[in-house]
Amino acid sequence: MHRDQSPLRPRSAPELVPSLLLDLDQMLDEFTRLPMRAKFRFDPGMPAVITVQFLAERGPSLIWHIGRELLHRGVTSMSGCGAVRMWPTLPGERPSSWLLLESEEVEALFELPTAPLTEWLDATYRIVSAEAEMDGLNWDGFLRELLDEPAAPSE
Template sequence: MHPDQSPLRAHPATEQVPSLLVDLDLMLDEFTRRPLQAEFRFDPGTPAVIGVEFLVERGASRSWNIGRELLHRGLTSMSGLGEVRMWPTLPGGPPSSWLLLESPEVEALFELPTAQLARWLDATYRIVSAEAEWDVLNWDGLLDELTGGPGTPTDA
Protein backbone atom coordinates (compact mmCIF):
# COMPACT_ATOMS: atom_id res chain seq x y z
CA MET A 1 0.00 0.00 0.00
CA HIS A 2 1.25 3.47 -0.86
CA PRO A 3 2.13 5.49 2.29
CA ASP A 4 -0.34 8.25 1.32
CA GLN A 5 -3.20 5.80 0.82
CA SER A 6 -5.48 5.42 3.82
CA PRO A 7 -6.67 1.88 4.55
CA LEU A 8 -10.17 3.28 5.01
CA ARG A 9 -10.37 4.48 1.42
CA ALA A 10 -11.40 2.46 -1.55
CA HIS A 11 -10.62 2.92 -5.20
CA PRO A 12 -12.19 6.14 -6.47
CA ALA A 13 -15.78 5.70 -7.56
CA THR A 14 -16.89 7.02 -10.90
CA GLU A 15 -20.17 8.42 -9.55
CA GLN A 16 -20.34 11.24 -7.04
CA VAL A 17 -23.14 12.75 -5.00
CA PRO A 18 -22.90 16.52 -4.71
CA SER A 19 -22.74 17.82 -1.17
CA LEU A 20 -26.03 18.88 0.40
CA LEU A 21 -26.44 22.33 1.92
CA VAL A 22 -29.26 22.34 4.49
CA ASP A 23 -30.87 25.17 6.43
CA LEU A 24 -31.40 24.08 10.01
CA ASP A 25 -31.95 25.50 13.47
CA LEU A 26 -29.62 25.30 16.44
CA MET A 27 -31.74 25.15 19.59
CA LEU A 28 -30.21 27.55 22.12
CA ASP A 29 -32.97 26.76 24.63
CA GLU A 30 -36.59 25.62 24.56
CA PHE A 31 -37.79 28.82 22.87
CA THR A 32 -34.74 30.25 21.10
CA ARG A 33 -33.45 29.07 17.73
CA ARG A 34 -30.46 30.19 15.73
CA PRO A 35 -30.71 29.49 12.00
CA LEU A 36 -27.58 28.17 10.32
CA GLN A 37 -26.50 25.91 7.51
CA ALA A 38 -24.81 22.54 7.42
CA GLU A 39 -23.07 20.90 4.51
CA PHE A 40 -23.41 17.10 4.26
CA ARG A 41 -20.69 15.31 2.26
CA PHE A 42 -20.55 11.76 0.97
CA ASP A 43 -17.35 10.06 -0.16
CA PRO A 44 -17.90 6.71 -1.93
CA GLY A 45 -14.46 5.66 -0.64
CA THR A 46 -15.79 5.80 2.95
CA PRO A 47 -19.52 5.28 2.44
CA ALA A 48 -20.40 4.38 6.04
CA VAL A 49 -19.49 7.89 7.19
CA ILE A 50 -21.10 11.20 6.29
CA GLY A 51 -19.08 14.35 6.89
CA VAL A 52 -21.14 17.25 8.23
CA GLU A 53 -19.77 20.77 8.48
CA PHE A 54 -21.83 23.23 10.50
CA LEU A 55 -21.30 26.64 8.95
CA VAL A 56 -21.45 29.55 11.35
CA GLU A 57 -21.70 33.20 10.42
CA ARG A 58 -18.88 34.27 12.71
CA GLY A 59 -16.09 32.06 13.90
CA ALA A 60 -14.83 28.67 12.88
CA SER A 61 -17.14 26.06 11.43
CA ARG A 62 -17.45 22.72 13.20
CA SER A 63 -17.19 19.33 11.51
CA TRP A 64 -18.54 15.96 12.64
CA ASN A 65 -18.39 12.54 11.06
CA ILE A 66 -21.71 10.77 11.46
CA GLY A 67 -22.66 7.24 10.48
CA ARG A 68 -24.77 7.13 7.34
CA GLU A 69 -27.00 4.42 8.81
CA LEU A 70 -27.56 6.51 11.96
CA LEU A 71 -28.74 9.45 9.84
CA HIS A 72 -30.94 7.24 7.69
CA ARG A 73 -32.62 5.54 10.65
CA GLY A 74 -32.95 8.82 12.53
CA LEU A 75 -35.32 10.13 9.86
CA THR A 76 -38.02 7.72 11.05
CA SER A 77 -37.06 6.45 14.53
CA MET A 78 -34.64 6.93 17.44
CA SER A 79 -31.11 6.20 16.24
CA GLY A 80 -27.69 6.29 17.81
CA LEU A 81 -26.44 6.54 21.33
CA GLY A 82 -23.60 8.29 23.06
CA GLU A 83 -22.24 11.34 21.27
CA VAL A 84 -24.60 11.33 18.26
CA ARG A 85 -28.36 10.70 18.34
CA MET A 86 -31.14 11.47 15.90
CA TRP A 87 -34.92 11.02 15.97
CA PRO A 88 -37.99 12.45 14.20
CA THR A 89 -39.89 15.38 15.67
CA LEU A 90 -43.49 14.96 16.73
CA PRO A 91 -46.10 14.73 13.95
CA GLY A 92 -48.14 17.78 13.09
CA GLY A 93 -45.55 20.14 11.67
CA PRO A 94 -43.31 19.96 8.65
CA PRO A 95 -41.30 16.71 8.60
CA SER A 96 -38.09 17.25 10.52
CA SER A 97 -35.71 15.44 12.85
CA TRP A 98 -33.69 16.31 15.92
CA LEU A 99 -29.93 15.78 15.75
CA LEU A 100 -28.11 15.82 19.10
CA LEU A 101 -24.32 16.08 19.18
CA GLU A 102 -22.48 15.76 22.48
CA SER A 103 -18.83 15.86 23.43
CA PRO A 104 -16.96 16.93 26.56
CA GLU A 105 -16.70 20.43 25.05
CA VAL A 106 -20.12 20.93 23.47
CA GLU A 107 -23.74 19.84 23.41
CA ALA A 108 -25.84 20.96 20.48
CA LEU A 109 -29.39 20.15 19.42
CA PHE A 110 -30.39 20.85 15.82
CA GLU A 111 -33.71 20.60 14.02
CA LEU A 112 -33.28 19.70 10.36
CA PRO A 113 -35.68 19.05 7.48
CA THR A 114 -36.05 15.36 6.72
CA ALA A 115 -37.35 15.34 3.12
CA GLN A 116 -34.25 16.98 1.67
CA LEU A 117 -31.88 14.82 3.71
CA ALA A 118 -33.84 11.63 2.89
CA ARG A 119 -33.58 12.28 -0.88
CA TRP A 120 -29.86 12.99 -0.58
CA LEU A 121 -29.20 9.86 1.53
CA ASP A 122 -31.16 7.78 -1.00
CA ALA A 123 -28.81 9.08 -3.72
CA THR A 124 -25.80 7.93 -1.66
CA TYR A 125 -27.31 4.45 -1.26
CA ARG A 126 -27.76 4.22 -5.05
CA ILE A 127 -23.99 4.66 -5.42
CA VAL A 128 -22.93 2.38 -2.54
CA SER A 129 -25.63 0.17 -1.03
CA ALA A 130 -25.83 -0.47 2.70
CA GLU A 131 -24.85 -4.09 2.07
CA ALA A 132 -21.71 -3.06 0.16
CA GLU A 133 -20.50 -0.14 2.28
CA TRP A 134 -18.05 -2.25 4.31
CA ASP A 135 -16.78 -4.08 1.22
CA VAL A 136 -14.89 -0.98 0.07
CA LEU A 137 -12.55 -0.98 3.05
CA ASN A 138 -8.98 -2.16 2.69
CA TRP A 139 -9.18 -4.54 5.65
CA ASP A 140 -5.49 -5.58 5.47
CA GLY A 141 -4.39 -1.96 5.53
CA LEU A 142 -6.73 -1.16 8.39
CA LEU A 143 -5.44 -4.12 10.40
CA ASP A 144 -1.84 -3.06 9.72
CA GLU A 145 -2.66 0.48 10.86
CA LEU A 146 -4.36 -0.72 14.05
CA THR A 147 -1.57 -3.15 14.95
CA GLY A 148 1.31 -0.90 13.97
CA GLY A 149 2.00 -2.59 10.65
CA PRO A 150 3.30 -5.96 9.56
CA GLY A 151 6.26 -7.25 11.49
CA THR A 152 5.89 -4.70 14.26
CA PRO A 153 6.78 -6.26 17.61
CA THR A 154 4.00 -6.28 20.17
CA ASP A 155 4.21 -6.23 23.94
CA ALA A 156 3.81 -9.73 25.33
Protein backbone atom coordinates in the same frame (compact mmCIF):
# COMPACT_ATOMS: atom_id res chain seq x y z
CA MET B 1 1.35 5.85 7.95
CA HIS B 2 0.57 9.40 6.93
CA ARG B 3 -3.01 10.28 7.80
CA ASP B 4 -3.76 11.27 4.19
CA GLN B 5 -3.02 7.67 3.18
CA SER B 6 -5.60 5.97 5.38
CA PRO B 7 -6.40 2.42 4.23
CA LEU B 8 -10.06 3.31 4.57
CA ARG B 9 -10.02 6.10 2.01
CA PRO B 10 -9.00 5.93 -1.63
CA ARG B 11 -6.70 8.65 -2.92
CA SER B 12 -9.53 10.18 -4.96
CA ALA B 13 -13.23 9.52 -5.31
CA PRO B 14 -15.54 11.22 -7.77
CA GLU B 15 -18.38 13.27 -6.34
CA LEU B 16 -21.24 11.18 -7.71
CA VAL B 17 -23.75 12.70 -5.29
CA PRO B 18 -23.46 16.49 -4.91
CA SER B 19 -23.14 17.81 -1.38
CA LEU B 20 -26.37 18.74 0.38
CA LEU B 21 -26.61 22.21 1.90
CA LEU B 22 -29.34 22.22 4.57
CA ASP B 23 -30.83 25.09 6.53
CA LEU B 24 -31.35 23.95 10.10
CA ASP B 25 -31.79 25.32 13.60
CA GLN B 26 -29.47 24.87 16.54
CA MET B 27 -31.46 24.85 19.76
CA LEU B 28 -29.65 27.12 22.21
CA ASP B 29 -32.28 26.51 24.88
CA GLU B 30 -35.92 25.46 25.04
CA PHE B 31 -37.15 28.58 23.24
CA THR B 32 -34.14 29.98 21.36
CA ARG B 33 -33.18 28.82 17.89
CA LEU B 34 -30.06 29.79 15.98
CA PRO B 35 -30.56 29.36 12.21
CA MET B 36 -27.52 27.92 10.48
CA ARG B 37 -26.45 25.80 7.55
CA ALA B 38 -24.82 22.41 7.36
CA LYS B 39 -23.10 20.80 4.41
CA PHE B 40 -23.54 17.01 4.09
CA ARG B 41 -20.91 15.23 1.98
CA PHE B 42 -20.87 11.64 0.71
CA ASP B 43 -17.69 9.90 -0.42
CA PRO B 44 -18.32 6.63 -2.32
CA GLY B 45 -14.88 5.47 -1.16
CA MET B 46 -16.09 5.70 2.45
CA PRO B 47 -19.85 5.14 2.05
CA ALA B 48 -20.70 4.23 5.64
CA VAL B 49 -19.75 7.71 6.86
CA ILE B 50 -21.29 11.08 6.03
CA THR B 51 -19.19 14.18 6.67
CA VAL B 52 -21.28 17.01 8.09
CA GLN B 53 -19.80 20.50 8.23
CA PHE B 54 -21.75 22.91 10.41
CA LEU B 55 -21.14 26.33 8.91
CA ALA B 56 -20.94 29.03 11.54
CA GLU B 57 -21.72 32.60 10.54
CA ARG B 58 -18.82 33.75 12.69
CA GLY B 59 -15.88 31.64 13.68
CA PRO B 60 -14.69 28.26 12.48
CA SER B 61 -17.01 25.60 11.14
CA LEU B 62 -17.42 22.32 12.97
CA ILE B 63 -17.01 18.96 11.22
CA TRP B 64 -18.56 15.69 12.40
CA HIS B 65 -18.39 12.27 10.75
CA ILE B 66 -21.74 10.52 11.22
CA GLY B 67 -22.82 7.05 10.19
CA ARG B 68 -24.99 7.06 7.09
CA GLU B 69 -27.26 4.38 8.55
CA LEU B 70 -27.72 6.41 11.76
CA LEU B 71 -28.92 9.41 9.72
CA HIS B 72 -31.14 7.25 7.51
CA ARG B 73 -32.85 5.58 10.46
CA GLY B 74 -33.03 8.81 12.47
CA VAL B 75 -35.54 10.43 10.12
CA THR B 76 -38.16 7.82 11.09
CA SER B 77 -37.14 6.39 14.49
CA MET B 78 -34.67 6.72 17.37
CA SER B 79 -31.17 6.02 16.08
CA GLY B 80 -27.69 6.03 17.53
CA CYS B 81 -26.32 6.02 21.03
CA GLY B 82 -23.56 7.81 22.86
CA ALA B 83 -22.12 10.86 21.11
CA VAL B 84 -24.52 10.96 18.15
CA ARG B 85 -28.28 10.40 18.32
CA MET B 86 -31.11 11.27 15.98
CA TRP B 87 -34.90 10.89 16.14
CA PRO B 88 -37.99 12.38 14.47
CA THR B 89 -39.72 15.37 16.03
CA LEU B 90 -43.40 15.30 16.84
CA PRO B 91 -45.62 15.53 13.75
CA GLY B 92 -46.05 19.12 12.63
CA GLU B 93 -46.18 21.41 9.64
CA ARG B 94 -42.88 20.27 8.19
CA PRO B 95 -41.35 16.88 8.97
CA SER B 96 -38.08 17.24 10.86
CA SER B 97 -35.70 15.34 13.11
CA TRP B 98 -33.56 16.15 16.11
CA LEU B 99 -29.81 15.54 15.83
CA LEU B 100 -27.91 15.52 19.13
CA LEU B 101 -24.11 15.72 19.09
CA GLU B 102 -22.11 15.35 22.29
CA SER B 103 -18.40 15.41 23.12
CA GLU B 104 -16.34 16.48 26.10
CA GLU B 105 -16.30 20.04 24.75
CA VAL B 106 -19.63 20.36 22.95
CA GLU B 107 -23.28 19.43 23.29
CA ALA B 108 -25.49 20.61 20.49
CA LEU B 109 -29.07 19.88 19.48
CA PHE B 110 -30.17 20.61 15.91
CA GLU B 111 -33.55 20.43 14.21
CA LEU B 112 -33.23 19.55 10.55
CA PRO B 113 -35.77 19.06 7.76
CA THR B 114 -36.15 15.41 6.87
CA ALA B 115 -37.49 15.58 3.29
CA PRO B 116 -34.32 16.92 1.60
CA LEU B 117 -32.08 14.80 3.83
CA THR B 118 -34.05 11.63 3.03
CA GLU B 119 -33.94 12.32 -0.71
CA TRP B 120 -30.20 12.96 -0.57
CA LEU B 121 -29.50 9.84 1.53
CA ASP B 122 -31.58 7.75 -0.89
CA ALA B 123 -29.35 9.03 -3.72
CA THR B 124 -26.24 7.89 -1.80
CA TYR B 125 -27.74 4.41 -1.39
CA ARG B 126 -28.29 4.24 -5.16
CA ILE B 127 -24.54 4.81 -5.61
CA VAL B 128 -23.40 2.38 -2.87
CA SER B 129 -25.96 0.07 -1.29
CA ALA B 130 -25.97 -0.62 2.45
CA GLU B 131 -24.88 -4.21 1.70
CA ALA B 132 -21.82 -3.02 -0.24
CA GLU B 133 -20.62 -0.36 2.25
CA MET B 134 -17.76 -2.45 3.62
CA ASP B 135 -16.69 -4.17 0.37
CA GLY B 136 -13.74 -1.94 -0.51
CA LEU B 137 -12.15 -1.67 2.91
CA ASN B 138 -8.55 -2.75 3.47
CA TRP B 139 -9.09 -4.49 6.81
CA ASP B 140 -5.40 -5.34 7.35
CA GLY B 141 -4.38 -1.72 6.83
CA PHE B 142 -7.23 -0.52 9.01
CA LEU B 143 -6.21 -2.82 11.88
CA ARG B 144 -2.53 -1.82 11.55
CA GLU B 145 -3.53 1.85 11.72
CA LEU B 146 -5.90 1.21 14.62
CA LEU B 147 -3.20 -0.65 16.57
CA ASP B 148 -0.56 1.88 15.47
CA GLU B 149 1.62 -0.82 13.95
CA PRO B 150 4.05 -0.16 11.11
CA ALA B 151 2.87 -0.94 7.62
CA ALA B 152 4.05 -4.17 6.03
CA PRO B 153 7.01 -3.68 3.66
CA SER B 154 5.94 -3.30 0.06
CA GLU B 155 7.59 -5.43 -2.59
